[in-house]
Amino acid sequence: MALPPWAEGEPARFPTDETALPRTKQRVRSSSLPDSLRPVLVLGASGTLGGELCRQRPQQVIQLGRSELDLRHPARAQQVVRSLQPRAVIHAAALTDVDWCQRHPRQCFAVNAHSVAAVAEACRQLGVPLVYVSSSFVFGQRWPGGPWQEHHPPCPGNAYAQSKLLGECFARECPRHLIVRTCGLFHHRPSRRQGFVENVLAQAAAGKRVRVVCDQWTNPTYVPELARAIWFLLEACSRREALWGVYHVVNQPASTWYEFARALLHAAGYTTPVEPIRTGEFPAVAPRPRFAALATEKYAQLGGPPMSPWPQVLAGCLRRLPSGRSVRKLQTGTSLSRRSAAPV
Numbered sequence: 020m021a022l023p024p025w026a027e028g029e030p031a032r033f034p035t036d037e038t039a040l041p042r043t044k045q046r047v048r049s050s051s052l053p054d055s056l057r058p059v060l061v062l063g064a065s066g067t068l069g070g071e072l073c074r075q076r077p078q079q080v081i082q083l084g085r086s087e088l089d090l091r092h093p094a095r096a097q098q099v100v101r102s103l104q105p106r107a108v109i110h111a112a113a114l115t116d117v118d119w120c121q122r123h124p125r126q127c128f129a130v131n132a133h134s135v136a137a138v139a140e141a142c143r144q145l146g147v148p149l150v151y152v153s154s155s156f157v158f159g160q161r162w163p164g165g166p167w168q169e170h171h172p173p174c175p176g177n178a179y180a181q182s183k184l185l186g187e188c189f190a191r192e193c194p195r196h197l198i199v200r201t202c203g204l205f206h207h208r209p210s211r212r213q214g215f216v217e218n219v220l221a222q223a224a225a226g227k228r229v230r231v232v233c234d235q236w237t238n239p240t241y242v243p244e245l246a247r248a249i250w251f252l253l254e255a256c257s258r259r260e261a262l263w264g265v266y267h268v269v270n271q272p273a274s275t276w277y278e279f280a281r282a283l284l285h286a287a288g289y290t291t292p293v294e295p296i297r298t299g300e301f302p303a304v305a306p307r308p309r310f311a312a313l314a315t316e317k318y319a320q321l322g323g324p325p326m327s328p329w330p331q332v333l334a335g336c337l338r339r340l341p342s343g344r345s346v347r348k349l350q351t352g353t354s355l356s357r358r359s360a361a362p363v
């Protein structure tokens with residue numbers, strides 16, 4: 020794959036000594052433990068998906084967030100992973116603001132791609148699996164005639180998507196790798212990040228017009244089900260080596276962002292109309308893929324926990340918002356920008 024100049028890797032000029040390892044995590048180093056008892060290292064543990072992965076297996080993980088391990092420092096990341104000697108690594112950290120990534124490609128590539136190279140190398144040396152969470156945005160510049168399948172050739176159309184695809188390439192350097200492509204994440208826990216869900220709800224709460232693109236396709240995906248599927252895949256592949264590879268994990272059916280927004284507001288009890296607009300009416304810094312919906316038969320054939328139809332989950336999801344942080348509370352303090360309802 021030809022790369023733009025700013026996608027080239029940074030030289031490894033970061034500290035690699037033992038002090039790189041957070042002190043609280045040093046106790047869990049566990050090379051003497053049998054494989055099954057060694058913890059799984061979750062990178063991006065303070066994020067929406069990373070946090071959920073940790074909540075589902077609190078006894079089985081070492082959690083590292085950005086404050087403990089800044090992934091812009093690849094040599095340090097490699098050293099920390101090797102030092103912790105986990106049973107597996109789940110790389111769920113990323114810079115996910117697509118427009119920000121377009122403006123800051125170096126940082127975007129450092130976190131979303133070059134850190135994966137470092138972590139994959141550490142995993143390869145340790146002989147442990149790497150799970151890399153990727154995005155349906157690696158596709159979408161053209162219409163494949165149906166949802167994208169795992170074997171379809173990617174065609175990334177912005178810096179974020181290119182960085183995720185490069186991250187996938189690096190993840191493949193680890194012989195036992197899982198690349199999990201997903202999209203359109205939503206959760207009953209309000210995200211600290213201002214994602215699509217938060218911003219649509221905020222606009223409705225503020226009595227603003229809600230304008231959402233109706234010609235871009237995605238799969239709204241419920242984070243707890245995605246996390247459950249990732250744990251299943253890690254275990255299934257660990258039992259049967261031939262299964263390592265790429266999987267698409269999303270809720271069905273495919274939907275436009277406009278339909279997603281309408282369902283979201285309906286589930287949250289708003290009567291606010293959603294105005295459908297075309298991509299050209301909503302200038303965003305980064306071009307978005309028109310068709311980024313994924314086929315999930317490969318995952319389904321493994322017999323893992325089923326992924327529910329997303330409209331069903333959405334209603335329950337909004338009901339489950341903690342009472343202290345109700346939908347209305349979630350919306351306060353949200354900044355409203357023109358790009359706020361842009362697909363993520």
Ligand SMILES: NC(=O)c1ccc[n+]([C@@H]2O[C@H](COP(=O)([O-])OP(=O)(O)OC[C@H]3O[C@@H](n4cnc5c(N)ncnc54)[C@H](OP(=O)(O)O)[C@@H]3O)[C@@H](O)[C@H]2O)c1
Pocket residue numbers: 062063064065066067068069084085086088089090091110111112113114115130152153154155183201202203204210212214363
């Ligand atoms: N959100 C979506 O709709 C979506 C769609 C498709 C694919 N994905 C992929 O799914 C994965 C999880 O996404 P998410 O929505 O859970 O993301 P998120 O909520 O934005 O969380 C991202 C995580 O990455 C961490 N991070 C960012 N920069 C870092 C750095 N320099 N060093 C270490 N950690 C850093 C963040 O730490 P801080 O909390 O400290 O910032 C946070 O823990 C990502 O790989 C993303 O590309 C997401």
